[in-house]
Amino acid sequence: MRLLKLAFQSILALVVISLIAFTIITKMPSDPVHIAIHLWNLPADDATILRLRSEWGLEGSLGRRYLHWLTGFVQGDWGRSFRTGEAVFDEFMTRLPISLLLGFSGLILAFIFAVPLGFFSALRPNGIADRLCVFLSVIVQTIPGFLLGLILLWWLGASLRLLRPFANDASAFVLPIIIMALHSLAFFSRIYRHDMIEASRRPYFYTALAKGLSRRQALLSHTHHSALYALVAAIRSQAGWVIGSTATMEVLFNLPGISQFLVQSIGARDQNVLQAYVMVVALWMLLMNFCVHSAMMMLEPRLKAR
Amino acid sequence: MRFFNLWRQICSIFILLYIGLSAPVAAQEPIRVGSNFLASGLDPSSLDPTKGSNGWALVSYGVGENLYTIDKEGKLQPELASAATRNDDLNWTITLKPDRFFADGTPVTAAALASGFANTMEKTPVASSTGGMLSFEALDALNLRVTTQKPVPLIQALFAEWPMIAYKLTDEGEAIYTGPYKVVDFKADSHLELAANEYFDGAQNRSPVIIRRFADAQAMALAYQAGELDLAFRLPFEIAPRLSADPDLIIKSFPVAYQYMAFINTTLAPFDDVRLRQAIDSAINRAELIAMLGGGDVATGAFAPYFSFSAREPRPTDLARAEALLDAAGWLKGADGVRTKDGQKLQLLIATYNASDLIAMLPLLRAQLARVGIEAQTQVFENVPQISATEGINIVVLAQNTAPTGDPAFVMDSMFRTGAALNHAHYASAEFDAIIDKFATSGDVEERAQIARQAQEKLFEDVPVSFLVSPVWYVGLSPRLKNYQPWGSDYHILRADIGEK
Numbered sequence: 001m002r003l004l005k006l007a008f009q010s011i012l013a014l015v016v017i018s019l020i021a022f023t024i025i026t027k028m029p030s031d032p033v034h035i036a037i038h039l040w041n042l043p044a045d046d047a048t049i050l051r052l053r054s055e056w057g058l059e060g061s062l063g064r065r066y067l068h069w070l071t072g073f074v075q076g077d078w079g080r081s082f083r084t085g086e087a088v089f090d091e092f093m094t095r096l097p098i099s100l101l102l103g104f105s106g107l108i109l110a111f112i113f114a115v116p117l118g119f120f121s122a123l124r125p126n127g128i129a130d131r132l133c134v135f136l137s138v139i140v141q142t143i144p145g146f147l148l149g150l151i152l153l154w155w156l157g158a159s160l161r162l163l164r165p166f167a168n169d170a171s172a173f174v175l176p177i178i179i180m181a182l183h184s185l186a187f188f189s190r191i192y193r194h195d196m197i198e199a200s201r202r203p204y205f206y207t208a209l210a211k212g213l214s215r216r217q218a219l220l221s222h223t224h225h226s227a228l229y230a231l232v233a234a235i236r237s238q239a240g241w242v243i244g245s246t247a248t249m250e251v252l253f254n255l256p257g258i259s260q261f262l263v264q265s266i267g268a269r270d271q272n273v274l275q276a277y278v279m280v281v282a283l284w285m286l287l288m289n290f291c292v293h294s295a296m297m298m299l300e301p302r303l304k305a306r
Numbered sequence: 307m308r309f310f311n312l313w314r315q316i317c318s319i320f321i322l323l324y325i326g327l328s329a330p331v332a333a334q335e336p337i338r339v340g341s342n343f344l345a346s347g348l349d350p351s352s353l354d355p356t357k358g359s360n361g362w363a364l365v366s367y368g369v370g371e372n373l374y375t376i377d378k379e380g381k382l383q384p385e386l387a388s389a390a391t392r393n394d395d396l397n398w399t400i401t402l403k404p405d406r407f408f409a410d411g412t413p414v415t416a417a418a419l420a421s422g423f424a425n426t427m428e429k430t431p432v433a434s435s436t437g438g439m440l441s442f443e444a445l446d447a448l449n450l451r452v453t454t455q456k457p458v459p460l461i462q463a464l465f466a467e468w469p470m471i472a473y474k475l476t477d478e479g480e481a482i483y484t485g486p487y488k489v490v491d492f493k494a495d496s497h498l499e500l501a502a503n504e505y506f507d508g509a510q511n512r513s514p515v516i517i518r519r520f521a522d523a524q525a526m527a528l529a530y531q532a533g534e535l536d537l538a539f540r541l542p543f544e545i546a547p548r549l550s551a552d553p554d555l556i557i558k559s560f561p562v563a564y565q566y567m568a569f570i571n572t573t574l575a576p577f578d579d580v581r582l583r584q585a586i587d588s589a590i591n592r593a594e595l596i597a598m599l600g601g602g603d604v605a606t607g608a609f610a611p612y613f614s615f616s617a618r619e620p621r622p623t624d625l626a627r628a629e630a631l632l633d634a635a636g637w638l639k640g641a642d643g644v645r646t647k648d649g650q651k652l653q654l655l656i657a658t659y660n661a662s663d664l665i666a667m668l669p670l671l672r673a674q675l676a677r678v679g680i681e682a683q684t685q686v687f688e689n690v691p692q693i694s695a696t697e698g699i700n701i702v703v704l705a706q707n708t709a710p711t712g713d714p715a716f717v718m719d720s721m722f723r724t725g726a727a728l729n730h731a732h733y734a735s736a737e738f739d740a741i742i743d744k745f746a747t748s749g750d751v752e753e754r755a756q757i758a759r760q761a762q763e764k765l766f767e768d769v770p771v772s773f774l775v776s777p778v779w780y781v782g783l784s785p786r787l788k789n790y791q792p793w794g795s796d797y798h799i800l801r802a803d804i805g806e807k
Contacts, residue, residue: 034691045727048431084494085357094493150524158531166529168338168497168516254520254529256496264495264521267660267688 010286014279018073021278022066025271032082032269033058056082058271069275079272083265088276092258096280099257101173102249103242103284106180107235110188114231117185118192122223123216125197133193137186145245149179149252165253176249183245184238188231195230199223225299232295239288243281336499336514337787337804340526340535343519343796353489355422355471355481356429362468367498367517368800370483371472373400373419373465376712378793380563380613382462382751386414386472386484390465392749395457400465402448407505408474409488416444418474425475433469436716437461459749463713468797486512486802495519500800508802515800523662530782531555537790538782539799543663546780547600556783559601562795563610563709566595566664566775568656568671569702569730572768576647577654577700581635583769586701588628589678592621595667595775605773607762608708608717615714615755617762621773628678637679645679653681654700657693660686663777664703671703694730702730703774707795714758715745722761722770733770 033052053059057068057079072079078088120129140148152175157165165175196219199205208218247259254260258277265273343363355361355370364370373387389401406414420442426433427440434440438455445451458464473481486509487500496519502512518535520526523542527549530538541549541557550557568590570583577583592604603610607617637645637652645652656671658664668684675682682701687693693702708717719742720726724734741761748754765771781792790804 030689030692030695034694035689038690051431083358086494091494150528153525153528154531158528161532164532164534166518166525166532166534168518251522252525254518254522254525256493260521261495 006290013286014282015070017282018070018275018279019066022069022275023062025274025278026062026065028269030269032056032271035268036082056080069272073276073279078276081265081273082270083268083273088272091261091273092276092280095256095258095261098255099246099250099259102176102180102246102255102257105173105177106245107184107238107242109177109181110184110238111231111235113181113185114188114192115228117189118196118227118231119219119224121189121193122196122200122219122227130193133186133189136182137190140183140186145179145183146248146252148182149176149249152179153252172253172255176253176255180242180245180249183241187238188234191234192227192231195227196223199226229296229299232292232299236289236292239285239292243284336516337536338534339515339517339537339539339800340520340529341517341539341799342521342523342526353481353492355473355483356426356469359468361426361430361471362797364483365468365471365485366797366799367500367515368487368802368804369485369489369500371485372467372470373402373472374462374711375466376709376794376797378791380610380709380712382460382466382712384462386419387462387465390461392461393451396454398452398454398458398461399445400450400452400461402450404448406484408482408484409503409505410476410482411505412474412482413447414472414474414484415447416450417447419472420444420450421475422473422481423470426469426471430469433467436464436467457746459745459747460713460715460751460754463711463715466711466713468710487515487800490514495521506802512802512804517800527782533784535782536784536787539792540796541780541782543599543601543777543780544666549782556785556788557780558783558790558792559778559780560792561603561610561612562777562779563613563707563797564705564777564795565605565608565610565708565773566667566703566705566777567605567608568772568774569704570770570772571700571702571730571732572734572770573732574698574700576635576637576652579635580768581631582637582652583772585628585631585635585678586675586680587766587769587772588622588624588631589674589680590621590671590772590774591623591674592774593623594670594674598666598670599663599775599777601778601780603776605776607759607773608765608771609714609758610709610776613709613712613714614751615709615758617759617766621766625678632678632680639679643676643679644681651681652679653683655698656682656684656701656703657687657696657699658684658703659689659693661705664705667703667774671701704730705777707797710797714754714761715742718742718745718758718761722765731770733768735764735768738764738768 033049036052037048057065069079076089078092080086081088081091117129117133120127121133124130153165156163156175163175164171166172200219200223205218205222208222209215213221246257247263249255250257250260251263258280261273262277353360353364355364361370365372371385373385374382375385377383386402386406387400388403391399393399402414402416408414423440423442437458441453443451452461464470473483475481486503486506488503489498490501491499498517500515502509520529526538527541527545529535531549546557549555570577570586572578596602596604604620606620609616632645637647639645656668658668665686672682672684690704693699706717710716721728722733722738723729723742724739738761741757741764744757745754748757783790787804
């Protein structure tokens with residue numbers, strides 16, 4: 001019953017998001033037909049305008065067009081890109097693995113490294129690990145991802161040539177994934193450390209120390225679980241950030257993911273692509289929400305009873 | 307503890323993966339090209355030449371050819387054709403060069419090309435803009451009769467237009483081209499892989515090519531610096547000088563047919579007064595613009611100086627003349643340096659679109675106009691249609707290829723004729739229209755050049771546009787392509803003489 005309710009809420013949210021997005025996208029200034037006429041040097045006559053409007057499904061009322069789009073969307077027909085002429089669904093299916101690889105890899109790497117970094121920070125506050133943690137947080141919070149990417153590209157790729165960020169193979173993903181991971185790592189490690197320190201002030205922690213456990217053992221045995229729980233909860237908020245960051249990395253490193261496709265489509269007012277992107281992002285957020293929720297229930301079974 | 311053991315194992319996997327992924331790939335290296343434009347094909351398997359601007363990209367990347375083309379001096383030259391003979395007002399006979407082959411090894415014949423051109427006329431509206439609907443009939447293997455709907459005095463220029471790419475259609479509807487390269491793989495907005503067309507002369511000397519589209523020019527420049535590109539086409543002007551200083555990098559600049567122009571709205575008061583437009587034209591210091599852009603020439607008129615029909619004299623700067631014209635029009639300088647008339651300040655709005663070099667010119671233009679007492683505001687739009695749809699803009703700064711086919715008629719007709727679709731200045735002059743009407747009756751290249759110069763003189767007088775800069779573009783080359791000589795703007799990026807040796 002609970003699952004059904006969640007599914008119903010998710011579908012309702014998707015429908016509302018799609019309607020709002022469709023309205024905004026179709027009302028954006030600049031007509032895609034006029035942009036295409038200018039870009040492709042087409043004759044700006046009525047016949048061309050009418051032909052393109054009809055070909056791209058831009059005729060009819062907003063409501064009718066929305067229903068037509070919605071019907072197609074649920075059947076896997078996401079329309080065709082005005083700009084490339086290719087099926088948007090196929091295009092997204094080709095590009096989505098690249099975006100997901102970037103997003104998931106960044107999050108997973110950050111998660112993996114956040115635990116030891118956060119742990120050693122909590123073990124010795126103001127120690128080397130803690131200072132590194134603070135330094136990383138300050139760096140990623142003050143330098144935008146795009147600028148950090150440019151600097152690392154120039155330094156590691158162009159100047160020292162230690163990496164091949166534009167190679168036509170998988171090594172092109174190394175630097176963007178590291179940059180994405182760094183931001184989340186700083187955030188996650190602070191969360192993990194903070195929760196451990198908080199837990200270490202509780203009476204049960206002192207009891208553990210009194211029983212003869214070292215601080216390291218006590219932290220691992222009695223605070224790790226709750227800190228991990230806080231860490232998993234933090235993934236939810238990072239999931240939104242990852243979308244924007246993926247877009248930045250795809251443009252900067254010339255990776256053909258969905259965000260790069262979006263950026264190229266905005267200028268052409270490629271409405272089907274913009275709409276599909278909004279829906280994919282909404283689905284991503286719902287999926288991440290579901291995954292995080294499930295993980296939290298696994299870590300804290302008492303949640304199920306509530 | 308279990309978690310930390312798991313963590314160690316995952317770390318090891320990532321380290322191994324990194325080492326594996328970073329290992330250099332040993333394979334026969336193709337020429338790696340970076341560019342910011344790539345065909346927008348509908349069908350990746352066929353790269354349909356009738357869709358979008360595919361015809362343009364296919365010719366530019368050496369896959370397709372035209373019957374006629376322009377050479378590095380901007381002159382019309384036969385490509386697949388050897389001659390064009392006018393039979394009467396609407397009929398031409400095109401004679402093809404013998405011993406030319408499509409990429410599937412079949413000979414280029416009049417019948418094969420006729421089927422391709424007929425397909426283009428049916429599906430590409432822009433193909434009929436110069437001569438109306440064209441029909442084609444193969445007279446024999448090498449002679450093609452072309453019938454136009456309206457008289458075309460210089461059909462060679464029509465067949466140099468990018469939509470008129472030459473191809474044949476297979477029974478399955480696939481287009482087969484004749485250029486030095488053939489398409490191996492294509493992904494819109496991502497990459498285009500080419501191999502040498504073995505039926506084109508010199509195929510054995512031609513390497514495969516991978517063209518990657520870069521959405522961001524700065525990223526392309528970094529890829530070039532990182533040694534990932536053999537040819538970075540059109541580097542940003544602001545970083546080209548810095549790259550030129552690096553002895554390991556080969557940066558070349560070349561003049562392009564894209565002209566930077568400032569269209570002045572002739573219907574918007576007070577600039578409907580020709581004296582004010584002339585004052586603006588005189589106040590603009592093109593040498594300063596060029597210094598800021600790091601290269602280029604002072605514009606002589608509507609065309610790049612290398613075209614035979616361009617005007618000869620660089621457009622002058624004369625502040626004293628500008629001040630005198632404004633004084634004569636009753637706009638007098640106040641204490642704040644801004645001119646006023648009847649209590650109204652002399653103000654204008656300059657707009658351009660999202661192009662870094664044009665945007666960079668705006669503050670300078672503003673400062674130059676301020677010198678003669680004109681207060682200018684600037685605004686950057688996302689695209690040209692947005693500018694066209696906005697009211698109250700006095701000056702639109704644009705870049706336009708003014709002679710893509712090596713003929714001057716196109717730009718005059720589409721940008722300055724009364725009521726023309728791209729007439730951003732809303733210029734209306736019966737006298738000017740009468741001058742360019744002569745293009746319709748003259749097929750002689752020198753005569754057409756004279757008409758073009760006459761038309762430009764009229765534009766200098768009426769100033770619906772101020773011609774600013776004939777720019778240069780920059781390319782970055784690896785040592786492998788050090789002999790590559792760029793020309794032809796973005797219409798001829800890859801040619802048979804890529805210059806690899």
